Amino acid sequence: MKDREQRKQSKGLFIAVRKNYLSNYSKKLRVDLHEEAWYNESVNVYGRRMSVIPTIKDVAREAGVSYATVSRALNNHPEVSDDTKKRIIKIALEMGYQPNAIAQGLVKKETKTVGLIIPDITNPFFPEVARGIEDAAVEAGYTIFLCNTNWNAEREERYLNVLMQKQVDGLIIGPSSEEISHLGKILDSRIKTVFISRAINHANSTCIIIDNVLGAEQAVEYLIERGHRKIAFIGGREDISTNRERLQGYTQAFRNNGLELDESLVKTGSFKRDSGYFIMNQLLKSDTCNRPTAVFAANDLLALGVIQAVKENGLSIPQDIAVVGFDDIEFASLPEIQLTTVAQPKYDMGKLAFTTLMELMRGGGYSSGRKILLDPVLVVRKTG
Amino acid sequence: MKDREQRKQSKGLFIAVRKNYLSNYSKKLRVDLHEEAWYNESVNVYGRRMSVIPTIKDVAREAGVSYATVSRALNNHPEVSDDTKKRIIKIALEMGYQPNAIAQGLVKKETKTVGLIIPDITNPFFPEVARGIEDAAVEAGYTIFLCNTNWNAEREERYLNVLMQKQVDGLIIGPSSEEISHLGKILDSRIKTVFISRAINHANSTCIIIDNVLGAEQAVEYLIERGHRKIAFIGGREDISTNRERLQGYTQAFRNNGLELDESLVKTGSFKRDSGYFIMNQLLKSDTCNRPTAVFAANDLLALGVIQAVKENGLSIPQDIAVVGFDDIEFASLPEIQLTTVAQPKYDMGKLAFTTLMELMRGGGYSSGRKILLDPVLVVRKTG
DNA sequence: ACGATCAATCTAACCGTTTTGAAGAAAAAA
DNA sequence: TTTTTTCTTCAAAACGGTTAGATTGATCGT
Structure with missing residues (x-):
C-alpha cells in the first residue's frame, strides 16, 4: 500500500521533471528531485539535448520490481500477474524504454x-x-x-x-x-x-x-525462328555460372536447330552497360563482312549498351540487328526501348x-x- | 597428449547431448562437459556438419592464458608481450576464432x-x-x-x-x-x-x-528561354519538401521572367513512373486547347512516364512537347531517351x-x- | 640484500538482457 | 493449526566480450 503510494508520488515528480525538459536543469537537480529515477531525462551535452537511454533496470526501479519481472512482463510471459504486467508496461512506455537488441542478441x-x-x-x-x-x-x-x-x-x-x-x-x-x-x-x-x-x-x-539455360535457349530459338543465323552472344563475366548457363542455352538452341555456331561471335566482358557497348562496337568494327544479324545479350544492361553501339554505327534495330536481353528490368519496357528480353520474377x-x-x-x-x-x-x- | 584424448572423448559426449537437444537435456550436463575444450570441433547435427564457434575463452584455454590477455593480444594492446601476442594470434587463427561483434557492441x-x-x-x-x-x-x-x-x-x-x-x-x-x-x-x-x-x-x-529550388529554376528558365510559355509541373508527393522546393523553383522561374503561371498546369501525384504517365495522360485528354508545350517533371521517373504518355498520344518530343526531368538517373542518358534533366552528384x-x-x-x-x-x-x- | 620500479598477466566488474532455480506469500487442503 | 499447492516474484547465472585495478616476478639502483 505504502509502496504504491510512494510510487505514485515519485511518478508525479517524474512528470514535473519532464515538463522542465527544455529549460535549464542539471543532472544534480534532477537527482535531488527524484532520488533514483533520473534516467530517461535529457542531459545537456555541449548545449545539445541528449536523452539518457533507460534500461530494463531503470524501469524495474521505477516499478519497484526486479528486472527479471520487467523482462517477463514486457515479453508477455504468463507467470507475471496481469496487474503487474499492465503497470510495468505503462511505466516502460512512459519512460520511452526500448529494449537493447544487442543485449537480447547476446543472450x-x-x-x-x-x-x-x-x-x-x-x-x-x-x-x-x-x-x-x-x-x-x-x-x-x-x-x-x-x-x-x-x-x-x-x-x-x-x-x-x-x-x-x-x-x-x-x-x-x-x-x-x-x-x-x-x-x-x-x-x-x-x-x-x-x-x-x-x-x-x-x-x-x-x-x-x-532456369538460365532454358531462358537463353528460348531467346535464341526465337531469334532463329525469325530467320537469324548469325547470332552473337555478348556475355558478362566468363567465370560466372549465370553467364556460362546462358551461353549454354545459346549453344543448345543452335544445336537443337542443327545449326553451327560461329565462335567468333561469342564475346564476354562484365555485366555492365559500357561493356556491352564496348564489345558491340568491336564486333561491328572489326569484321564487317561477318557482322551478326542478331545479338543475345546476357543481361539487359549489356543489351542496352549493345543497342547504343548499334545505333551509333548507323544501323537500325531490329531491321539490321535484332537484340534480346535477359532480366526484364523495369526500363526494358520503356516505349523508347521496348527491349525483347527474358523476364525473371524478380x-x-x-x-x-x-x-x-x-x-x-x-x-x-x-x-x-x-x-x-x-x-x-x-x-x-x-x-x- | 592426454588432454587431446580427453577432448575427443568429450566431443563424443557432446554429440550425444546435441542429439537429445530438443528433448530432455539439462544445463547441468552441459556444464559438466564444458570443462574441456570441445570448441571449434565440427559436430554432426541432423546429419549435417556444423562447427561449434570458438569463443575468446576457448582460445584462452588453448593458449593457457586468461581471456583478458587474449582480448588484449587480438586488439594489439601494448601491454602484452610480443611473444604471447604472436602465439595467441596464431592459435586464434588456427581455431578460426571470430570475435563476436554483438558482445563487443554490448560492452x-x-x-x-x-x-x-x-x-x-x-x-x-x-x-x-x-x-x-x-x-x-x-x-x-x-x-x-x-x-x-x-x-x-x-x-x-x-x-x-x-x-x-x-x-x-x-x-x-x-x-x-x-x-x-x-x-x-x-x-x-x-x-x-x-x-x-x-x-x-x-x-x-x-x-x-x-539545391532543389535552383535546379528547378534553371530547368524551367531553360524552357522559357526556348520559347515555352505553357509549362506544366508534374510533381511527386505534394507534402514532401523536395517536391515543394522544385515547385518553388518552377514558380520562381516564371516570376523572374515576368510571366504568369497557369495553376491548372501544376499537378502532383507520387514519385513514380506510372504517376507521371497517368497525370500526363489526364493533362492531355482533359483540355486539349490548354495543352502545355513543355513539362518539367519533379524527377526522372515521372519524366519517363510523361514521355510515354506524350508518345502514346501521338505527339512528338520535343517538337510538340518538351520534357525536362530531375536527378539524372543512369537511364536518362540512354540514346533512346536522351532526357534533359537536372543532375545530382548521386x-x-x-x-x-x-x-x-x-x-x-x-x-x-x-x-x-x-x-x-x-x-x-x-x-x-x-x-x- | 632490500625495497622500488616495471612489464606481463590475471581477477573481477561490467555492458543489458533472458532464464533457471529458489523463495515468499497467499490460498487450499488436511 | 499445519501442511501442501499455487501463484508471484526475486536473486543470480549466463551470453562473449573489454577494461580497470590487483598481483606477480623480474630487473634495478643502492
Missing part, C-alpha cells in the same frame, strides 16, 4: 538480422529482388544488412566475415565470383544461407535461380528467397540443399 | 553499424546514392542496415525504432514524409543522423541536399553523407545542424 543467440550480399546494386535487377526480400523480412521482424560487393570477390569474403561476426541469423547471397572456397566455410557453419541469381556447386547449398524471387531462408532458420537444417528453379518468360517487344 | 556501446532509410530503392537514384554510402562505410569499417520504406511513414517510424533498438551508431535518412514528429525523437537521441535528398526543418538536423552525395556522419559520430555533437547544399547541373539532351 538469445539470435539477432533477427540477415545479410544480403549482392554484386551490383545499381543493376536494377537487384534492387527489385532486394525489395522483395525486404518486404518479406519486415513482415517477419528481420532487418537486413546491405552488402554490395561491386563484383569484387575479396570484398565479398570480407563481408562474409563481418556478417559472421555480427552474428546474422541468415544470409542471402548473389555470389560475385565462381571461387567459392570462402563460401564453403559459411555453408558448414550454423548460418543458414540461400543463394540467389546464381547456383553454387555445393551439396548443402540452397539456391533460388531462374520481386517474387526476393520474397521466395527470404521465406525459404526463414524455413531453413526455423527448420534446424533439415531442408538444406534444395535447388529451386524458376521459369523464365520470353517477353517479345520491339528489339528482336 | 563498447558501439556497433559499427549505421542505418540507411530510403523511400524507394527501385528508383535508380537511391541505389546510386547507396553505393556511395556503402563504399565509404566499408572503408571506415561500418556495415549498413538497408531500410526501404516504400514511401510509408509508418514503416519509416517502425524502422526508426528497430534501428534504435539495434543500437546503430548513426543514421542516414531520406525521409518519406514531411511528418517528422517521430524524427524529432531521433534528433534528440544519441544517434547521429544525416538527412539526404530532403532537408528536415529542425535546428539540429544535418542535411545534405541538392554517388558523391552518398560518400559525403557517410563522411559527414562519421564526423558527427566522432565529434560528439559539435557540428550538428549543418545544411550542405550541393549544386545542381542542368544536363541538356534531346527531350527539351
Whole structure:
C-alpha cells in the first residue's frame, strides 16, 4: 500500500521533471528531485539535448520490481500477474524504454538480422529482388544488412566475415565470383544461407535461380525462328555460372536447330552497360563482312549498351540487328526501348528467397540443399 | 597428449547431448562437459556438419592464458608481450576464432553499424546514392542496415525504432514524409543522423541536399528561354519538401521572367513512373486547347512516364512537347531517351553523407545542424 | 640484500538482457 | 493449526566480450 503510494508520488515528480525538459536543469537537480529515477531525462551535452537511454533496470526501479519481472512482463510471459504486467508496461512506455537488441542478441543467440550480399546494386535487377526480400523480412521482424560487393570477390569474403561476426541469423547471397572456397566455410557453419541469381556447386547449398539455360535457349530459338543465323552472344563475366548457363542455352538452341555456331561471335566482358557497348562496337568494327544479324545479350544492361553501339554505327534495330536481353528490368519496357528480353520474377524471387531462408532458420537444417528453379518468360517487344 | 584424448572423448559426449537437444537435456550436463575444450570441433547435427564457434575463452584455454590477455593480444594492446601476442594470434587463427561483434557492441556501446532509410530503392537514384554510402562505410569499417520504406511513414517510424533498438551508431535518412514528429525523437537521441535528398526543418538536423529550388529554376528558365510559355509541373508527393522546393523553383522561374503561371498546369501525384504517365495522360485528354508545350517533371521517373504518355498520344518530343526531368538517373542518358534533366552528384552525395556522419559520430555533437547544399547541373539532351 | 620500479598477466566488474532455480506469500487442503 | 499447492516474484547465472585495478616476478639502483 505504502509502496504504491510512494510510487505514485515519485511518478508525479517524474512528470514535473519532464515538463522542465527544455529549460535549464542539471543532472544534480534532477537527482535531488527524484532520488533514483533520473534516467530517461535529457542531459545537456555541449548545449545539445541528449536523452539518457533507460534500461530494463531503470524501469524495474521505477516499478519497484526486479528486472527479471520487467523482462517477463514486457515479453508477455504468463507467470507475471496481469496487474503487474499492465503497470510495468505503462511505466516502460512512459519512460520511452526500448529494449537493447544487442543485449537480447547476446543472450538469445539470435539477432533477427540477415545479410544480403549482392554484386551490383545499381543493376536494377537487384534492387527489385532486394525489395522483395525486404518486404518479406519486415513482415517477419528481420532487418537486413546491405552488402554490395561491386563484383569484387575479396570484398565479398570480407563481408562474409563481418556478417559472421555480427552474428546474422541468415544470409542471402548473389555470389560475385565462381571461387567459392570462402563460401564453403559459411555453408558448414550454423548460418543458414540461400543463394540467389546464381547456383553454387555445393551439396548443402540452397539456391533460388531462374532456369538460365532454358531462358537463353528460348531467346535464341526465337531469334532463329525469325530467320537469324548469325547470332552473337555478348556475355558478362566468363567465370560466372549465370553467364556460362546462358551461353549454354545459346549453344543448345543452335544445336537443337542443327545449326553451327560461329565462335567468333561469342564475346564476354562484365555485366555492365559500357561493356556491352564496348564489345558491340568491336564486333561491328572489326569484321564487317561477318557482322551478326542478331545479338543475345546476357543481361539487359549489356543489351542496352549493345543497342547504343548499334545505333551509333548507323544501323537500325531490329531491321539490321535484332537484340534480346535477359532480366526484364523495369526500363526494358520503356516505349523508347521496348527491349525483347527474358523476364525473371524478380520481386517474387526476393520474397521466395527470404521465406525459404526463414524455413531453413526455423527448420534446424533439415531442408538444406534444395535447388529451386524458376521459369523464365520470353517477353517479345520491339528489339528482336 | 592426454588432454587431446580427453577432448575427443568429450566431443563424443557432446554429440550425444546435441542429439537429445530438443528433448530432455539439462544445463547441468552441459556444464559438466564444458570443462574441456570441445570448441571449434565440427559436430554432426541432423546429419549435417556444423562447427561449434570458438569463443575468446576457448582460445584462452588453448593458449593457457586468461581471456583478458587474449582480448588484449587480438586488439594489439601494448601491454602484452610480443611473444604471447604472436602465439595467441596464431592459435586464434588456427581455431578460426571470430570475435563476436554483438558482445563487443554490448560492452563498447558501439556497433559499427549505421542505418540507411530510403523511400524507394527501385528508383535508380537511391541505389546510386547507396553505393556511395556503402563504399565509404566499408572503408571506415561500418556495415549498413538497408531500410526501404516504400514511401510509408509508418514503416519509416517502425524502422526508426528497430534501428534504435539495434543500437546503430548513426543514421542516414531520406525521409518519406514531411511528418517528422517521430524524427524529432531521433534528433534528440544519441544517434547521429544525416538527412539526404530532403532537408528536415529542425535546428539540429544535418542535411545534405541538392539545391532543389535552383535546379528547378534553371530547368524551367531553360524552357522559357526556348520559347515555352505553357509549362506544366508534374510533381511527386505534394507534402514532401523536395517536391515543394522544385515547385518553388518552377514558380520562381516564371516570376523572374515576368510571366504568369497557369495553376491548372501544376499537378502532383507520387514519385513514380506510372504517376507521371497517368497525370500526363489526364493533362492531355482533359483540355486539349490548354495543352502545355513543355513539362518539367519533379524527377526522372515521372519524366519517363510523361514521355510515354506524350508518345502514346501521338505527339512528338520535343517538337510538340518538351520534357525536362530531375536527378539524372543512369537511364536518362540512354540514346533512346536522351532526357534533359537536372543532375545530382548521386554517388558523391552518398560518400559525403557517410563522411559527414562519421564526423558527427566522432565529434560528439559539435557540428550538428549543418545544411550542405550541393549544386545542381542542368544536363541538356534531346527531350527539351 | 632490500625495497622500488616495471612489464606481463590475471581477477573481477561490467555492458543489458533472458532464464533457471529458489523463495515468499497467499490460498487450499488436511 | 499445519501442511501442501499455487501463484508471484526475486536473486543470480549466463551470453562473449573489454577494461580497470590487483598481483606477480623480474630487473634495478643502492
